[in-house]
Amino acid sequence: MNLYSFILRKGYTSLQNNKLDLQKNKSEKYNKILNSAGAVFAEYGFYKATIAQIAARAGVADGTLYLYFKNKDDILYQFISFKTDVVFKKMNAAVEKGQNAEDKLRNLIRCHLEEFQNDKNMAIIFRSEVRYLRDIEPQIKDISKMYLDLLSDIIEQGQTEGSMRQDLFVGLVKRFILGAVEGVIGTWVSADGRYDLVSMADPLVDLYLTGVRGE
Amino acid sequence: MNLYSFILRKGYTSLQNNKLDLQKNKSEKYNKILNSAGAVFAEYGFYKATIAQIAARAGVADGTLYLYFKNKDDILYQFISFKTDVVFKKMNAAVEKGQNAEDKLRNLIRCHLEEFQNDKNMAIIFRSEVRYLRDIEPQIKDISKMYLDLLSDIIEQGQTEGSMRQDLFVGLVKRFILGAVEGVIGTWVSADGRYDLVSMADPLVDLYLTGVRGE
DNA sequence: TTAGATAATGAATCTTTATTCATTTATCTT
DNA sequence: AAGATAAATGAATAAAGATTCATTATCTAA
Numbered sequence: 001m002n003l004y005s006f007i008l009r010k011g012y013t014s015l016q017n018n019k020l021d022l023q024k025n026k027s028e029k030y031n032k033i034l035n036s037a038g039a040v041f042a043e044y045g046f047y048k049a050t051i052a053q054i055a056a057r058a059g060v061a062d063g064t065l066y067l068y069f070k071n072k073d074d075i076l077y078q079f080i081s082f083k084t085d086v087v088f089k090k091m092n093a094a095v096e097k098g099q100n101a102e103d104k105l106r107n108l109i110r111c112h113l114e115e116f117q118n119d120k121n122m123a124i125i126f127r128s129e130v131r132y133l134r135d136i137e138p139q140i141k142d143i144s145k146m147y148l149d150l151l152s153d154i155i156e157q158g159q160t161e162g163s164m165r166q167d168l169f170v171g172l173v174k175r176f177i178l179g180a181v182e183g184v185i186g187t188w189v190s191a192d193g194r195y196d197l198v199s200m201a202d203p204l205v206d207l208y209l210t211g212v213r214g215e
Numbered sequence: 216m217n218l219y220s221f222i223l224r225k226g227y228t229s230l231q232n233n234k235l236d237l238q239k240n241k242s243e244k245y246n247k248i249l250n251s252a253g254a255v256f257a258e259y260g261f262y263k264a265t266i267a268q269i270a271a272r273a274g275v276a277d278g279t280l281y282l283y284f285k286n287k288d289d290i291l292y293q294f295i296s297f298k299t300d301v302v303f304k305k306m307n308a309a310v311e312k313g314q315n316a317e318d319k320l321r322n323l324i325r326c327h328l329e330e331f332q333n334d335k336n337m338a339i340i341f342r343s344e345v346r347y348l349r350d351i352e353p354q355i356k357d358i359s360k361m362y363l364d365l366l367s368d369i370i371e372q373g374q375t376e377g378s379m380r381q382d383l384f385v386g387l388v389k390r391f392i393l394g395a396v397e398g399v400i401g402t403w404v405s406a407d408g409r410y411d412l413v414s415m416a417d418p419l420v421d422l423y424l425t426g427v428r429g430e
Numbered sequence: 431t432t433a434g435a436t437a438a439t440g441a442a443t444c445t446t447t448a449t450t451c452a453t454t455t456a457t458c459t460t
Numbered sequence: 461a462a463g464a465t466a467a468a469t470g471a472a473t474a475a476a477g478a479t480t481c482a483t484t485a486t487c488t489a490a
Contacts, residue, residue: 029437045347047262051478061439063480072478128346132260155427164427169418172399176422179398180391187390203384207391211426212370212379244467266448276469278450287448437486444479449472456467 030068033058034082037075042121046076046129073136076125080133083122084143087115095150101158102209108150109181110201116185117197123189127182148174177208245283248273249297252290257336261291261344288351291340295348298337299358302330310365316373317424323365324396325416331400332412338404342397363389392423 036058040049051072055062069075094111098104116123126143133140151174158164184204188197251273255264266287270277284290309326313319331338341358348355366389373379399419403412 045350048350050476062478063440064438066479067437131343135260135263158427168427172415172418173422173427175398175402176395176419179395179401181394182398183390183394184387186394200387203387204391207388207426209426209428211422211424212373212383212388213424265446277448278470279468281449282467432490433488435486435488437484439482439484440480441482442480444477446476446478447474448476449474451470451472453471454467454469456465458465459463460461 027068029058029060029064033060033065033068034075034079038079038121038125041076041079041129042124046125046132076129076133077137077140079125080130081141083119083126084141084146087122088141088143088146090115091147091150095154101154101161101163102205104154104157105151105177105208106201106205108154109205110198112147112181113185113198113201117188117193120189120193123185127186127189144178147178151177180204180208242283244273244275244279248275248280248283249290249294253294253336253340256291256294256344257339261340261347291344291348292352292355294340295345296356298334298341299356299361302337303356303358303361305330306362306365310369316369316376316378317420319369319372320366320392320423321416321420323369324420325413327362327396328400328413328416332403332408335404335408338400342401342404359393362393366392395419395423 033054037049037054040053040057043049044053051062051065054075055065058065065075069078091108091111094107095104098107116126130142130144134142152170155164155168155170155173159166159168181204184200185197188195188200248269252264252269255268255272258264259268266277266280269290270280273280280290284293306323306326309322310319313322331341345357345359349357367385370379370383370385370388374381374383396419399415400412403410403415
């Protein structure tokens with residue numbers, strides 16, 4: 001055993017993370033494993049997925065996974081962390097492009113649907129495995145939480161502008177909005193992604209804004 | 216080995232189910248196990264929950280579970296089937312009590328929130344384990360599906376009455392409504408059920424009906 | 431070109447748990 | 461109350477699969 005693998009194997013987390021961070025840029029093997037894991041987790045669920053499946057799909061040996069990840073949990077953790085970062089950056093950018101609250105909301109929802117449509121594995125895993133992830137890694141950057149914060153800002157801006165009602169219970173409204181998008185995404189996933197998810201964005205925002213009631 | 220346990224053990228499904236149906240009335244042991252399973256599944260998730268934990272909590276031996284259930288999967292299946300039946304009956308009754316579409320929608324949402332508030336374990340399990348359940352038992356009576364059908368009827372009635380817009384995309388609206396309730400329930404669960412969920416019903420329905428936009 | 435370092439392999443190990451079933455205990459029947 | 465019948469027990473089994481690590485392959489720099 002050499003020093004490097006010693007560091008990798010024993011719990012020297014910070015060193016290990018440094019190493020892995022470097023590898024995120026360098027090693028396409030890291031990425032290959034992560035993608036394979038995404039596919040396998042999405043298809044079988046985290047628990048039914050096996051290391052052997054992930055390794056086979058990535059075209060590496062079982063043991064190789066342990067050079068890049070601490071353990072099975074860590075693979076899920078890295079996957080979700082990475083996706084969360086990417087998606088959340090895009091969502092922020094989308095919101096910033098909007099002028100008023102309605103624009104911002106529309107951009108956010110569209111971006112959300114786009115990103116999930118473009119990465120069905122991620123959509124499935126976010127839907128199904130977040131609970132487990134929070135169990136193993138409570139301080140995970142939680143995309144729902146960040147999302148809800150974005151929504152708070154938008155709603156408050158809307159109220160200031162006068163484009164949204166003053167009597168809204170913001171805490172409820174934001175969950176209402178997030179819940180509805182997630183529901184729509186969940187349905188799309190169940191339908192195996194067979195229709196265009198992004199085209200739901202405008203009708204959905206329309207529902208948020210004006211509701212179901214006739215004029 | 217006697218005939219009874221022979222029947223129970225080998226895959227004579229229909230006989231077994233008959234037996235179990237009888238026992239649902241007779242045996243409080245069956246119910247005790249099911250409740251314990253609910254608590255343990257809710258706390259640890261289906262996979263991390265062990266037979267030993269469930270048995271201990273029910274105050275019986277591990278082997279006893281196999282007199283009442285085919286296997287671990289079957290426990291989850293029975294739990295969800297039973298709860299689905301109960302809840303869905305109540306939801307139907309609630310809807311029928313309403314006169315017009317708005318009343319019906321309000322009753323449905325209130326009933327939904329009440330039932331889940333009164334049974335947090337069920338709320339957690341429905342949220343987290345339905346995917347797995349569909350994997351193992353695809354023909355499960357799916358509460359979401361039934362719920363969505365209820366909503367379809369309500370929305371169509373609303374359109375007929377003129378209390379709901381004609382231009383609604385019903386397929387979207389119903390997922391929108393269900394998604395939003397589920398989101399609100401999920402938040403309540405995450406907050407460990409510390410506030411009153413049912414009081415969300417009216418504000419929520421108000422959002423469905425009139426949306427977020429100012430007048 | 432090759433010695434030393436790094437990376438990858440995959441068979442063997444180790445742990446965890448669901449499930450079984452021989453045995454014991456409780457319940458019923460006459 | 462004895463003899464069945466049914467129910468319950470929990471230690472032993474067996475399978476699955478995550479993780480390890482001795483071995484092999486690949487790379488790098490002089």
